[in-house]
Amino acid sequence: MHESAIAKSILEIVEQRLRSIGAAADAQSVEVLFGEFRNVDPESVAFAFDNMKALFQGCANCRLSISTIIAAALCKDNEHQYRPMANNAYRCPACASGIGKLLQGEELDVVNVTVELERMEKEKEQHARVG
Amino acid sequence: MHESADEHALERILGKNEEMAEHNRDHFRSLKACTFNLMSAPGAGKTSLLETTFQKAGSTFSSCVIEGDMVGDLDACRIRKTGVAVHQISTGRSCHLDAQMIARLLHAEPLEKTNAIFIENVGNLVCPAEFPLGEHRRIVLLCVTEGDDKPIKYPVIFRNCHLVLFTKCDLLEHVEFDINKATKNIQAINPDVKTMQISAKTGYGIDRWIAWLVSEMTDYREHLKTAKHVHHTAH
Numbered sequence: 001m002h003e004s005a006i007a008k009s010i011l012e013i014v015e016q017r018l019r020s021i022g023a024a025a026d027a028q029s030v031e032v033l034f035g036e037f038r039n040v041d042p043e044s045v046a047f048a049f050d051n052m053k054a055l056f057q058g059c060a061n062c063r064l065s066i067s068t069i070i071a072a073a074l075c076k077d078n079e080h081q082y083r084p085m086a087n088n089a090y091r092c093p094a095c096a097s098g099i100g101k102l103l104q105g106e107e108l109d110v111v112n113v114t115v116e117l118e119r120m121e122k123e124k125e126q127h128a129r130v131g
Numbered sequence: 132m133h134e135s136a137d138e139h140a141l142e143r144i145l146g147k148n149e150e151m152a153e154h155n156r157d158h159f160r161s162l163k164a165c166t167f168n169l170m171s172a173p174g175a176g177k178t179s180l181l182e183t184t185f186q187k188a189g190s191t192f193s194s195c196v197i198e199g200d201m202v203g204d205l206d207a208c209r210i211r212k213t214g215v216a217v218h219q220i221s222t223g224r225s226c227h228l229d230a231q232m233i234a235r236l237l238h239a240e241p242l243e244k245t246n247a248i249f250i251e252n253v254g255n256l257v258c259p260a261e262f263p264l265g266e267h268r269r270i271v272l273l274c275v276t277e278g279d280d281k282p283i284k285y286p287v288i289f290r291n292c293h294l295v296l297f298t299k300c301d302l303l304e305h306v307e308f309d310i311n312k313a314t315k316n317i318q319a320i321n322p323d324v325k326t327m328q329i330s331a332k333t334g335y336g337i338d339r340w341i342a343w344l345v346s347e348m349t350d351y352r353e354h355l356k357t358a359k360h361v362h363h364t365a366h
């Protein structure tokens with residue numbers, strides 16, 4: 001359910017960036033990182049994103065590209081680096097102690113928005129002709 | 132080339148919620164109220180715990196409650212019967228409280244000046260984990276009828292909390308719930324977490340829970356005195 005809140009937040013960030021560019025630009029794609037130690041299902045977010053993107057200025061054709069970040073931890077007892085996983089109850093395979101420090105896997109970030117400049121350029125040309 | 136990759140730094144997708152949570156934190160500071168966010172699966176015993184707590188604590192500390200529910204005000208009515216002030220937030224379609232909902236409430240209705248604010252989140256072990264509210268402490272209730280494997284299935288909420296309460300411990304003799312195993316499962320995810328066993332029905336463990344609350348409130352007051360914190364009042 002909260003996946004739609006996450007899709008909406010991504011679209012708001014894209015819309016905000018388009019606004020900061022100023023001209024009427026269209027977003028072509030947005031790249032996001034989802035850590036596997038967050039409660040976010042990529043498919044649900046993608047579904048919600050495609051369903052609501054037309055409601056956001058300049059986002060109707062925006063593609064969402066999701067990269068999943070594998071979790072990595074240092075174990076509590078020996079600082080072994082490992083990937084905490086459910087089937088191991090998130091314990092270190094070498095010494096069975098738990099997570100001491102989570103190094104990565106809690107990301108939930110927008111990394112990049114790609115903007116189509118064609119429309120901006122066309123408008124500039126028109127301006128030039130008119131002006 | 133008809134595209135441009137922009138040069139912004141990483142931007143946190145739920146950054147807006149985090150900003151609002153900080154804003155709420157300022158409100159709670161100016162109220163000098165220690166705020167507890169109670170989270171659990173539906174029916175794990177959040178409202179019952181609050182009822183028992185207010186009965187047992189008497190005038191040890193003053194409280195008010197923010198009740199988050201998708202529909203209805205059943206829980207708010209139960210709390211009101213204990214004499215404690217309740218503020219209702221109906222989340223509608225949303226299966227969690229977010230910081231914006233709390234901020235809206237804080238701006239619309241002034242909260243009573245109390246030592247403690249308890250926020251009862253919507254019953255759900257998934258979504259509330261992603262939305263900090265500006266609370267001081269996050270508490271997860273795990274009912275012994277739910278199974279000792281739940282921390283493995285819902286790691287995010289167990290990782291991001293300060294205290295786990297094993298609830299309905301009066302039922303322990305009827306179910307196969309290994310407290311030891313559950314505790315180890317939680318500690319493997321969250322090494323600093325505290326755990327306690329309680330029963331709102333029999334009152335088992337409630338004194339210890341109240342003592343924990345009081346010590347958190349005391350620490351919070353000390354923290355307010357010493358911290359060189361923001362002097363602007365939240366508005």
Ligand SMILES: Nc1nc2c(ncn2[C@@H]2O[C@H](COP(=O)(O)OP(=O)(O)OP(=O)(O)O)[C@@H](O)[C@H]2O)c(=O)[nH]1
Pocket residue numbers: 171172173174175176177178179180206253254255298299300301302329330331332333
């Ligand atoms: N045996 C026993 N039953 C309990 C205890 N605490 C709560 N219950 C029962 O569990 C059921 C749910 O309790 P609530 O306090 O409403 O749970 P909740 O977490 O507030 O539920 P939601 O707000 O709907 O998520 C009720 O029927 C309670 O009477 C307890 O300590 N022991």
Ligand SMILES: [Mg+2]
Pocket residue numbers: 177178179206251
């Ligand atoms: Mg309740």
Ligand SMILES: [Zn+2]
Pocket residue numbers: 075076077078079080092093094095096097
């Ligand atoms: Zn190890």
Ligand SMILES: [Zn+2]
Pocket residue numbers: 154158234237238365366
């Ligand atoms: Zn405010």
